Amino acid sequence: MEVLPKKGKKACTMCRQQKAKCDVWRDESVPCSRCRKRNLECTVDDSFTREHKRRRYIALEHENERWRQLQTSQQLNPDSVPIALSTAATELGVPSVLKSDAQLDDSQGLSLAYPQYHLAPAGPTPAPMMGGNDPANSRSLKSVTVTGGEIDDLFFRHYASFLPILDAQIKPNSYYAQSPFLFWAVIGVASRSYSRNPTLQTALAQEVTEMAFLSVLSTCAPWYTIQGLLLLLTWPFPKENRPDVTFPLSGMLLHVAMQNGFHIPMSSHEFSRVKIPASSDLDMVRRSELWAHCVLVYQRSCVTKGQSPRNLVSLAQDTIQRQVLFDKIAPHLVQKLRCQEVVGKCSEEVLENGFRAMSLDQELALDILLRKYEGEVDDIALQAVVDDEKYHLLLCRMAIQSFHFYKNQTLVSSGCLPRLIVTACNLIDYVQGLADRMGSLFMAPVQISFGLLLASMSLLRILKSDYASSGLDTSRAQASFFATINLAKQMSTDRSDTAAKMITVLNQLWISSKAFRKSDGSEYTALRIRSRLILSQILDAVWWWRDEYDPNGRAKMQGTESVDGPSRINIPPGIEAGRAVIGTDPTLDARGIIHSSRPLQGEFQINEDYLTNFEWMSDEIFSFPPDASLLNNLP
Incomplete structure (x- = not known):
C-alpha cells in the first residue's frame, strides 16, 4: 500500500517570514490569530520565499563599500561624466548612502539602468557633474543675490544627518544645473542658521515657497522636485504674515511621488513617459528609501496639523507591498515608518471611538485603546536596531498618551498622568542630550520642535492642575518644563518662528493664575x-x-x-x-x-x-x- 507524503499545514506570509506559529490553515478566509492580534495583513502566498533581512542589508552595505573602493581606484575624469548621471537612473536620484556608483561607467560591469537622454534635464548638457574644484557661482533669485562664497558656506552644513537625501560630493553649480528649485531649497534651509547674513532666510522665504508650488511644472526630473519639497517641509520657513502652506505642500509631495511610481518601486518603470527597462534591485532600494522619506514627512505634516494621516496600507496597491518596502529599506527607516503608522492607526480608532462629548464608557474604551497602542510601541522598541532613533519612539508614545487629555471623568483614576510625566520628561531629556552632543539646536527639524511643544504643554497642564500635589513627580516635571524653554532658545533662528513663540507662551502660561481655571478659581479639566x-x-x-x-x-x-x-x-x-x-x-x-x-x-x-x-x-x-x-x- 502506497503511503502518501504528509502535507504540511499552510501559513501566511507574515508568520512564515517571522517563523511563527500560524493557524490560517483552519480557515484561509479569516486572518490568523497572530495577524489579528498585531493588526497585520494576513495573506497566503504559495510562492512566497522567506528572506533573511539582516543578511540582505549587510550584503548591500558590503556591495556599496566595494563600489566606493572602485570609485577611489578609478580616479574618473569629472569632465567625462555628464551631470545627468549624478542620480541613479531616470527620475531617481540617489540617497547619500548609495550614491557612489553613479560615477561608474559601463566598463566596470555596472551598466546604467536607463538611457542618458532620460536622465538629463531639458536644455543643453551642463558643466561636469561633480563640478571639480570650481568655486560656486553667484546666483540671484529676483532681488536676492547670494555670492559664491556664501553658497559654498551654506551647502551641506549640519542638516544632512537629519535628512540624508543629498550627495555632498556634488557641487552647488551642478545642483543648480540639475534643478534651480532644489538648489534654492538647500540655500533656503541652510540660511536659517547663517550668521554672516541673518537677513537671508527672510529674504528668500517668499520666493522659494513660490518656486515650490511651481516646481510641478518644471521639466527637471521629479526626483529633484521631491528632494526640494522634503527639505522645505522638514525645515519650513517661519510664517510671518504669509498663509500657511506646509499642509498643501505635503499633499503635493506625496502625489508627485505617486505620479512617478515611487510608491511601487518594483513597477516604477510603468509610470515613465518613455519605454525603459525595469528597475534593478539597487534602484528599487533607492526609490523605496525616497518613498519612505515622502511618507514620513507627509504623515508628520498631518499629525502636526491635527489631521489623521493616510497610512501605508491605504497607499499600497497590494497587501504584501508594505512588507516588500520594509525588506528593502534601512532598518532605522522601517522603525520610523512603524512609529508613524502606529500614530496614524491610533488616531483613526480614537475618531471611531468618539471624542466630542465622551461618556464614561467611551472614556474607558479610550483608555483600553491607548494601552493597546502603547503596547505596540513597546514591540517596536524591542526590535529597534539604532539607539539614536530613540526620539521617534518617544514622540510616538507621547503622541498616543496625549489622547488621555480628552478624558474628564477618568483622567486621574486611569493612572495615566504619571506615565505622561515620565514620557514627556524622557523626550525632553533626549533633546537636551542631542543639544549637548551637537552644541546647538538651530538645525533641529520640525518633528523635534513639535515633540518639545507637545511634551511641554502636557507637563504644563499637569503642573497647573490640582493633581500636581497628589503624589506625582512634579520636581522632575518642573525641571523638564524649564529645560524646554532653554532648549527653545537654542532652536530659535527668527523672532517669528515656532521656538520663539513657544518661549513667550510657555513663560506667560506658567506665571498665569487664570490658565486652566474657571472664573471662581476652580480647575477646568x-x-x-x-x-x-x-x-x-x-x-x-x-x-x-x-x-x-x-x-x-x-x-x-x-x-x-x-x-x-x-x-x-x-x-x-x-x-x-x-x-x-x-x-x-x-x-x-x-x-x-x-x-x-x-x-x-x-x-x-x-x-x-x-x-x-x-x-x-x-x-x-x-x-x-x-x-x-x-x-x-x-x-
Whole structure:
C-alpha cells in the first residue's frame, strides 16, 4: 500500500517570514490569530520565499563599500561624466548612502539602468557633474543675490544627518544645473542658521515657497522636485504674515511621488513617459528609501496639523507591498515608518471611538485603546536596531498618551498622568542630550520642535492642575518644563518662528493664575478644543493664553461680537448629547469665554466654519508677534 507524503499545514506570509506559529490553515478566509492580534495583513502566498533581512542589508552595505573602493581606484575624469548621471537612473536620484556608483561607467560591469537622454534635464548638457574644484557661482533669485562664497558656506552644513537625501560630493553649480528649485531649497534651509547674513532666510522665504508650488511644472526630473519639497517641509520657513502652506505642500509631495511610481518601486518603470527597462534591485532600494522619506514627512505634516494621516496600507496597491518596502529599506527607516503608522492607526480608532462629548464608557474604551497602542510601541522598541532613533519612539508614545487629555471623568483614576510625566520628561531629556552632543539646536527639524511643544504643554497642564500635589513627580516635571524653554532658545533662528513663540507662551502660561481655571478659581479639566486630534491640547493651551493676554485677537478672529454685545454661537451638529450634559446653551462673553448655568466640562462650543479656517500649527500655531522682552525674562 502506497503511503502518501504528509502535507504540511499552510501559513501566511507574515508568520512564515517571522517563523511563527500560524493557524490560517483552519480557515484561509479569516486572518490568523497572530495577524489579528498585531493588526497585520494576513495573506497566503504559495510562492512566497522567506528572506533573511539582516543578511540582505549587510550584503548591500558590503556591495556599496566595494563600489566606493572602485570609485577611489578609478580616479574618473569629472569632465567625462555628464551631470545627468549624478542620480541613479531616470527620475531617481540617489540617497547619500548609495550614491557612489553613479560615477561608474559601463566598463566596470555596472551598466546604467536607463538611457542618458532620460536622465538629463531639458536644455543643453551642463558643466561636469561633480563640478571639480570650481568655486560656486553667484546666483540671484529676483532681488536676492547670494555670492559664491556664501553658497559654498551654506551647502551641506549640519542638516544632512537629519535628512540624508543629498550627495555632498556634488557641487552647488551642478545642483543648480540639475534643478534651480532644489538648489534654492538647500540655500533656503541652510540660511536659517547663517550668521554672516541673518537677513537671508527672510529674504528668500517668499520666493522659494513660490518656486515650490511651481516646481510641478518644471521639466527637471521629479526626483529633484521631491528632494526640494522634503527639505522645505522638514525645515519650513517661519510664517510671518504669509498663509500657511506646509499642509498643501505635503499633499503635493506625496502625489508627485505617486505620479512617478515611487510608491511601487518594483513597477516604477510603468509610470515613465518613455519605454525603459525595469528597475534593478539597487534602484528599487533607492526609490523605496525616497518613498519612505515622502511618507514620513507627509504623515508628520498631518499629525502636526491635527489631521489623521493616510497610512501605508491605504497607499499600497497590494497587501504584501508594505512588507516588500520594509525588506528593502534601512532598518532605522522601517522603525520610523512603524512609529508613524502606529500614530496614524491610533488616531483613526480614537475618531471611531468618539471624542466630542465622551461618556464614561467611551472614556474607558479610550483608555483600553491607548494601552493597546502603547503596547505596540513597546514591540517596536524591542526590535529597534539604532539607539539614536530613540526620539521617534518617544514622540510616538507621547503622541498616543496625549489622547488621555480628552478624558474628564477618568483622567486621574486611569493612572495615566504619571506615565505622561515620565514620557514627556524622557523626550525632553533626549533633546537636551542631542543639544549637548551637537552644541546647538538651530538645525533641529520640525518633528523635534513639535515633540518639545507637545511634551511641554502636557507637563504644563499637569503642573497647573490640582493633581500636581497628589503624589506625582512634579520636581522632575518642573525641571523638564524649564529645560524646554532653554532648549527653545537654542532652536530659535527668527523672532517669528515656532521656538520663539513657544518661549513667550510657555513663560506667560506658567506665571498665569487664570490658565486652566474657571472664573471662581476652580480647575477646568476638559479640553475646549476637541477636533484636532493630537494637536488639540496644544491649541487648547494657546486659547487659554489668548484669553488672558490677547483677548482682542481672539474676539477679532472669532467674529462673534456685535455692536450690541456678544452674540450666541452656533452649535455644531451632533453636539446635542453634550448640551444635555451641560444643561443649557452656552454663550460667549466679551472675552470669548463660554458661560453656562452649570460648570462646563465638555465640548467647547464654537462654529465649525471657524475651525475650518483655523490656521494655527507649528510655525502657524501662535498667530501673534512675539514679545522680545520675554525672551530674556524666563523662570
